[in-house]
Amino acid sequence: MSISHPYLSFTYSGESISFRVRTAGLEDLNQLADILVASFYPQTGWMYFVYPLLRLGIYEDLKHRFRSQPARYACFAVQSAEATLSSEQPVIGTVELSCRPAQVWPFSLTKYPYVSNLAVHQQFRRRGVARQLLQACEQTARSWGFRSLYLHVMEDNQQARHLYTKMGYQLKQAEWNPWGALWGKPQRLLLYKPLP
Structure with a gap:
């Protein structure tokens, strides 16, 4: 299911910034992996040496989820609203939404919508990007009937x-x-x- 979101305009520190939330695709994998690994793993000390392996693992996990197309799964990306094609502007944030069992018990039939991997490029934090990604998740969860x-x-x-x-x-x-x-x-x- 593809959700299209309108352009989202913000003013931050006197600067007008426009973002667009859209459904992420396979063409975004490299940028998404970069944002996620930079957000969750510092590239300092001994982590510097395992950083490429962490990034590769995140990339492969995302690729698997994108290709397996779970029934209730969405990955969103944020980029500048000035982009007309997804490759014209860099992705500056991402989030995933999926359905998970309500209990740890593996045979639980009850599921709930779960937000994961919310990450925003460091230069664009505290500008409303994460809020818009969460709102996209809320809209999608409602459309799924939750x-x-x-x-x-x-x-x-x-x-x-x-x-x-x-x-x-x-x-x-x-x-x-x-x-x-x-x-x-x-x-x-x-x-x-x-x-x-």
Whole structure:
């Protein structure tokens, strides 16, 4: 299912910026992999040496999802609204939406829409790009017939938590991990948003 979104205009620091949210395609894989690996893995210290492998893994995972075409799956990309063809302007953000089982039990029939891999190029953060990507996910989840949307965020990711709170997401549960607690790692929080 392809969702087309109109051009989205923002003013940021006196500068007028126009973005377009669109369904991502195979031609976007390289740019999407670059944004995702840069957003989730710092290219410093020993990570510098495994960075190419992480990027390759992300690229291959995305390619597999794009080619397998799950029934309830969407990947969105954001680029400048001045682009007339997808290759004319760089992709500056992305997000994925899929359906996941409601329980860990593998035979659960109940599924819910789940947002993952929300990432925005560092130069374009705090300009409304992530908000527009989340709104595209909400529109899509409603079109699939769902009344709520779910996502995870790390407890110490204050910027993301602030965005999600402003957009109406609420805490569903804090997921305690004994290994994470042992090593002082932050908890993973499951958030949800009722969709009108």
